[in-house]
Structure formats: structure tokens, C-alpha cells
Amino acid sequence: MESKNMIKKQDKIGALPVTVLGSTGSVGRQTMDVAQLHGLRVEGIAGARNITLLEEQIRRFSPAYCAVEDPEAAKLLRVAAADTQTKILSGREGVLWLAENGSARVVLNSIIGTAGLAPTLAAIRSKKNVALANKETLVTAGEFVMREAREQGVSVLPVDSEHCAIFQCLNGEPHDRITRLILTCSGGAFHGRKRDQLSGMKKDDALAHPTWKMGAKITVDCASLMNKGLELIEAVRLFDVAPDMVDIVIHKESIVHSMVEFCDRSVMAQMALPDMRLCIQYALTYPDRMPSHLEPLDLRRIGTLTFSEPDEETFTLLPLARRAVTEGGIKTAVLNGANEAAVSLFLQDKITFTDIFDLVEEVVDDTANMKNPTLTDIEEADREARSAVIRKASRHGV
């Protein structure tokens, strides 16, 4: 049996271009660096409203298309880039059009939040491989996305570092020989603290991540360990394993990016210095492997690699995520929607750090589950979870 997630071998790197959705974000900017480093042709880019950076990317990469989600910003960019050959598309329809059309071999999707779901499905339905940096897509509607990808015969290539590691460890191994996936976790900004030490934490404390440089939302998720919970769900969907086959281990050095245990108890680990560009590059060039800009990994200099158990009594969102994916139905969409809304309130300094834990848990527990939901049910559950968080927060005086 072939590994479930294979890109066609005949697809030659560089022969067909890439499209980058969310090109102005943290992963998007690093993707553009990788494209430049390897001379990959960029056919399309899409961003929300940072037209200064979009214009710069247009001038650097001469893409055929640039989609701007904010229609007013699209108008301004049309004027600013009038002397270029790039066609400016506008609105969410513009982003979807870009995901569906053109000749891109891989669409890299790093749009933040559930807004990334529709473009992912659009790209898959037009038979494009998707390099996925948007984990919400798999958390909310992973079963749909993976089923659709199988039916269309395209690959979902993980850009998340843990899943990229697992994907590399699995390369060529049959699915039925996997016994365990071991996701490593840096521990986030608040590793080692107990619940009573977390309640007073504010935005700036949470945004100081020890090893990875990322956007604000995901950095908060790292501090709360929700990021690992979302990644657990992502792993279940992406690699089609039972939730109890995914272990989480704290590894604060971020050198082992994740591991796979096989039926003979052999464990494969993927190691490298922490740099998202390696994952992006692997997703864009798979099944090839190309040289990268990374420094060699010198384990003598690193000295010690440590591993420990996560504190699930303090960081309750991690066991909550495991429970949500085990229950299935709409629960993972509720979990994700509630978390996005709570983190957004936290980033506006409207709630405290531990309010995130309480609000998300309450909303997940209060929502009645629904078996075999449609995509519309999932979207509705996501919306309802967000408003439930805002309602509950305002009752607490926000």
C-alpha cells in the first residue's frame, strides 16, 4: 500500500509555478524568500490589505495575478501597480478565483483562521496540490478536505513544522505500520507555570515565544498549548490516525520536530534547526529535496535535548482538544471558533490569559454535538461558537 498522501512523481519542480495565499503574513513572506532562493515562478499572490508589501512583492516576482481581500485596498493597489503586468483581483471572490484558476502546481495557503477553508477547498476541487500552513482548515473541516483531496487525486502537503516532520518520517512507509505519532512542543512562553501564575498574564508576556518567530494569534496559542491541541487534531486528520495514537512531548530545544513510531517500535525523528523555511521548501519541492540556506545541525554545540510530559492540569486546552476530536462531529469547529474569538479578545486586552481557557472550555461543553455535519453545519457551528464567546465575555464585564 502506498502512503496516502503522495504527489505525482512526474510533477517537475520549477516547471509549474506556485501561488501564495496570505503572502504578506509571516509564513507568506518566508515562502516568497524560498521562492526567490530556488527561482520558483510565483504565478499568484494574495493578501488582506497590506498593499505596500503586495506592491513590493509584485515588483520582485512579477506574478500574473495579485488578489487583495479588502476591495478598497485593491483599488489603491491597482493605481500603485498600474505600470506592471500584474492583474489585480479584488475581494474574497478574487482570492477564490486565484485559488481555482491558473496553472499553479502547488497553492500554498497561509491565510489566517477559518477564512482559509474556502480557498483550500477551491484549490483542491481544481485539482491543485495544496501546501497547507492554515491549520484551521484541517481542524474545522479536516474530514471534508482530506476526502475531497483523495477524490481529486491531489496532495495536502503540511507546512506546519511538526506535520512536515511526520510527513518526512513517513515517506514511503505503509500507513498500517504506524503505531504512534509523537508531536513535539516547545512549551510556549509560559512553560513551567501553574494556573495561579497565569491569570495575570497579558498580551506582551504571551507574545514572547522562546524559539519560533510567528504571528500574534499562533504565538498566543503556543503559550496556552492550544496550538498543540490544534496540531493534534490536524495530525489525526492529515495522517488518518486515531486521537489516542498521537502523543505530545515537551521538547523545549525545538530540534526534534516530531517523530513516528512504527509497529516494530522503531522511532523515526526529523531534526533540524528551527526554521519554517525548511518546511515551506519541502512542501513546495516535494517529492524532491533541495539544498537550503540552513546552517548544519551541530548536536555537539546543542549538547542536550530534553523531553518531558506536558502539564495538562494547568494547560487544559490540550486535553480539551483531544476530547473534541475524539467526540468528532462539530466539536473541533466549535473549539477552534471559540478559541479564535477568545484570543482576539485577549489581543485587544479585553480578557485575561486564563479567561481564554475558561471561555473555550465552557463553549465547547455547552454546545450539543451533531453527528455527520455538512459543511454548512460546520460553518454555522463556527459562527455560533464565536458569538457564544463574545456573549459570555460580556457577561463577565468585557
Ligand code: MG
Ligand atoms: Mg507547529
